[in-house]
Amino acid sequence: MSILSAKRLKKYYGKEPNIVRALDGVNISVDAGEFVAVVGMSGSGKSTLLHMLGGLDKPTEGEVVVDGYELSKMSDEQLAVFRRRNVGFVFQNYNLVPILSVYENIVLPIELDGNKVDKTYIDEIIDTLGLSEKRNSLPNMLSGGQQQRVAIARALATKPSILLADEPTGNLDSKTSQDVLGVLKMTSTKFHQTMIMITHNEHIAQLADRIIHISDGKIIREGRGKK
Amino acid sequence: MKNNNGAVIRRLTNRSLKANKKRNLFIIMAISLTTFLLGSVFSIGMSLLESKKMEEIRFLGTVAHAAVGHPTASQLEQLKRLDYVKVVGTGNNVGYVKNTEGMGRISLTLHYFDKTEWEKLRSPAYTDIVGSYPQKENEIMVSVGVLEKMGITNPSIGMEIPIAYYTDSKDSNALISENFRLSGWFTSYALIQSMNRADIILVSEELSKKHGKTIETDGTATLMFDDASRVLEYCEKLKVDLNLTENQPVVPAQAYQTGKEATIASLIALSAVIAFLIFTGYLLIYNVMYISVSQDVRFYGLLKTLGTTPKQIKRIVVGQILRLCMIGIPIGALLALLISLVAVPVAISMLGATSTGVVVSFSPLIYLGAAFFALLTALLGAFKPARKAAVISPIEAQKFTGIDYVSNHVYKPTRGKLYKMALRNIFREKKRAVVVLLSLSLGMTTFIAITTLVSGMNINHYIEAMYESDFALKNFALPDAKGLKQKFDDAFMKSLESLPGFEKLNITTLEWVRLEYTPDMFGEYIAAYASMQNGIGNLNEEQIRENFRGFIAGIDGEVLTKLNETLDKPIDIDAFDRGELALIATDNPELFSNVRELTISPLKKSESGLEKTSGGESIKIPLGGFVPYSFKNIGSGFAPTVFISNTLMAKIYQEPVISEINLDVSKEYEQPALNLLKQFTNDDNEIYLTSKLEAMRELSSAKMVLFVLGVSLALIIALIGVLNFVNVMSVGIMVRRHELAILESIGMSRRQVRKLLVREGLGYAVITLLLVFTIGNAVTLGIFTLFRQQATYAAYSYPFFPVILVSIIIIAICVITPEVAYHSIYKKSTIIERLRETE
DSSP: OEEEEEEEEEEEESOTTSOEEEEEEEEEEEETTOEEEEEOOTTSSHHHHHHHHTTSSOOSEEEEEETTEEGGGOOHHHHHHHHHHHEEEEOTTOOOOTTSOHHHHHHHHHHHTTOOOOHHHHHHHHHHTTOGGGTTOOGGGSOHHHHHHHHHHHHHHTOOSEEEEESTTTTSOHHHHHHHHHHHHHHHHHTTOEEEEEESOHHHHTTSSEEEEEETTEEEEEEEOOO | OOOSOHHHHHHHHHHHHHTTHHHHHHHHHHHHHHHHHHHHHHHHHHHHHHHHHHHHHHHHTOOOSEEEESOOHHHHHHHHHOTTEEEEEEEEEEEEEOOOGGGTTOEEEEEEEOHHIIIIIIGGGOEEEEEOOOOSTTEEEEEHHHHHHTTOSSOOTTOEEEEEEESOTTOTTSOEEEEEEEEEEEEOSHHHHTTSSEEEEEEOHHHHHHTTOOHHHHEEEEEEESOGGGHHHHHHHHHHHTTOOTTSOEEEOGGGTSOSHHHHHHHHHHHHHHHHHHHHHHHHHHHHHHHHHHHTHHHHHHHHHTTOOHHHHHHHHHHHHHHHHHHHHHHHHHHHHHHHHHHHHHHHHHTTOOSSOOOOOOOHHHHHHHHHHHHHHHHHHHHHHHHHHHTOOHHHHHHOOSOOOOOOOOOOOOTTOHHHHHHHHHTTSHHHHHHHHHHHHHHHHHHHHHHHHHHHSOHHHHHHHHOSSSEEEEEOOOOBTTBSOOOSOHHHHHHHHTSTTEEEEEEEEEEEEEEOOOHHHHHHHHHHHHHHSTTSTTOOHHHHHHHOEEEEEEEOGGGHHHHHHHOSSOOOHHHHHTTOOEEEEOSOGGGGTTOOEEEEEEEEEETTEEEEOTTOOOEEEEEEEEEOTTGGGOOOOSSOOEEEEHHHHHHHHSSOEEEEEEEEEOGGGHHHHHHHHHHHHTTOTTEEEEEHHHHHHHHHHHHHHHHHHHHHHHHHHHHHHHHHHHHHHHHHHHHTHHHHHHHHHTTOOHHHHHHHHHHHHHHHHHHHHHHIIIIIHHHHHHHHHHHHHHOTTOOOOOOHHHHHHHHHHHHHHHHHHHHHHHHHHHHHOOHHHHHHOOO
16 A cells, blocks of 8 residues: 655756756556665656655645645644654754753654653653663764664654655765664554655665666666565 | 643743854844933933932922812812812911022021921922921021021031021011021922022921911912823812812923923834834844754654644744743843943933932832843744744755755856855855845944944034124022122122133123013014913903013124024124114014114112103114014013114113123133133122033033943944854854865865855955945934034034954954854864765
């Protein structure tokens, strides 16, 4: 069953003759619980695709439907609410809120929504990610790998429909990268999480169920991961 | 989409506040300065208003709104029942005091007030009340002024005061002499108000009853209405409601007779000042907040990515401002309170606004008003930045480095010229640069404007305009049955001429005269006069002719010289001196367009009123021109006041009474002459001495106070501009540390980087000064021209020294700020570290 689908997705920047076709007619469909890797070179349009899928940016043409929500029809206000309820983000540069502690960062999307925090679930995530001892630390007191774990925990906290990871290991050394990828894979399996990961690294992409190759804003090839 | 997310928004707001300590400081300063300035302005305004009101009340001697003459007992009962009448007090005349030798010509009456009248209506208008209202028949309560006239400077309760009085106004010979006991005293302003001519002595109800006085025959009821703004309307209503007769007049208190034009003018002025202060405060708060939001773009973008809605983000930004207001506003209000304790009384008394003492207002309105407008300023300032934060695109926020590179302007190459790069840096963010330049120039222009105004208040010019001679001696004796007393006799004049350094003196003589009336010549004048004075309209031609009497004054021709300079049709002074011309004192010469010649009949005052002088024949004199109505402050009778030369006066009246002497002495003798004149006129309250020298001294100190107050105000406003610059400059350098590191990595030396930054600062200074010296100076000149229309004595002089001083200070700040900011980023790290730094 498809939880995410994009049809004829186009995103153009600028005007002729300097038009940039970041996305040029992308069709994609992701099933619930699936782990998809999007691979491409720098400037291939993979980040733009992720932004469209996460409701961070609006396409020039085409539609994105996530868990039944048609994103292009939503206002800025509605998109914000949609994101905090349905999308978990993990970025290359962690993007933790520097003024909030680890725990506060993790529960931020829940609290923004005005919901009560499910303590047992959050504690489980924190334990799984090995962050128990750092609960009350501020982000700048953590190593890169630890910060990315916090970001993963935050992305999982609202039990989102999809988890979007944009080069989650781009800023990490190879050992820490392995560690973080392992955690990502393990948690998404454990919490039955749909996940789309962007990377330029073929090797990392092999961890996914499905690999989508993108170049010049178009899907050029699809294949299965080695697992 | 209402939900329970208040806690997390609050937390984000508070944490965000904690993370921006330096910015908070700037905003708190901006808010408290705005509150302080607004509070001070309101405080001066309110205190001025209340002092004026108090002055009015004290001069009136009552807080009543109106009075009804001779009300009957049933009318009094009715009065008390009327729903729009709040307080009814009554009082009646008991007798007339026969003056003793030292009391001069003051007219004193014995008066009784009932309890309501005294407690509710009268005593609030008096100050320093000691003792209590007379209860026993032989008790009296007297004003300090009257006690002094009686020669009592050190009163005590129970002391005996002998008074001779009569109770029938028509029979002043039926004197009753009695020894009264003083039950209390108070300070009233009746004497000042009446120019030492009238006051009352308060007596008990028993004394009033003893002499058979009643309210209906000898008294009045005074009233306070429920709405002070409807006094005139209620007065009309009373006539109907009480069925008042002809001899029961309803009189509104003087204060409620005049219109509201003055209030509207001052309201407009006040609004302009408030708008200006709000604007300067807004410029700073807006800029600081805007920069802060720009710096936190990543933060807000991230929050948005995580699902914070635009509304929630606005709440975070506005919430920060509100919390800062909670600190800034009380500080500002407290400062304003301190100022109103110290500077406001000085300012008001120096402005010479009141003569009955300064009332410093502590009305909560002042502080609520200041707080309200400061809050408004802060919210206005936060509004746009909050919007900006709310619409930040999460994707762009990720790429944000603190600087907008977006520009559709094609630059000419800088060729490595530092000043060109500096200039480009200044206008990189046009809006920000404009706000800073506006803020700085506004501050400095205010400073120049205030300095120009204050230093333009040329005391010498003012004194020259107000005083025509070094000394003036005025005959303040009241005319009695035999006319005006000749206070300045030959001996006195001789002694003046023998003053050290004596140069010259001019006299003004004053007598009564009857002018020949024809409707042809004076019809217009009478019509205009009747429109201002009731009862004239009913007079017939014959009555007008009979009563067309007034003053005639003699002057020396030379005192007209200065006046002649301002007249369209100058007066022929030689002809005037020869006695061939007469002048009419009026501000409306067109009323006398048909008058070619005046026929005057000299009058002398005698026991039975004004009479023709014994040998006085009517004289015809051609009209030679007009002088202002207020010339020599003579006033007028029914007929207009006529001026002729002193020689002619002497011819007509033999020995005309001298009403004023203007005396000049040579410069170095002014002080000794003043001392001697004071001796001559000491203890004689019928001679009023004014001295240019003394007036000059008083004004000098007043000007000094005004200067200090004005300049401090201007400096505070300028400070807002400086704060704005310092914030923009130092933040600008912090944000660009990465860019500066790039410049250094490609071979720009530290010295060059510093030079670049200092030039940026200098650029701000130079542009500001250019703006100030062009537009700012033009504005100042404009304000001064407006001011001059009010104060003709003002002399324009550009305040070069203060302007140069402030320019140097501005330049210094503009140079030092980038230096300091650069050092603070330099201290920390190497080029590589700075290049690596992203957050």
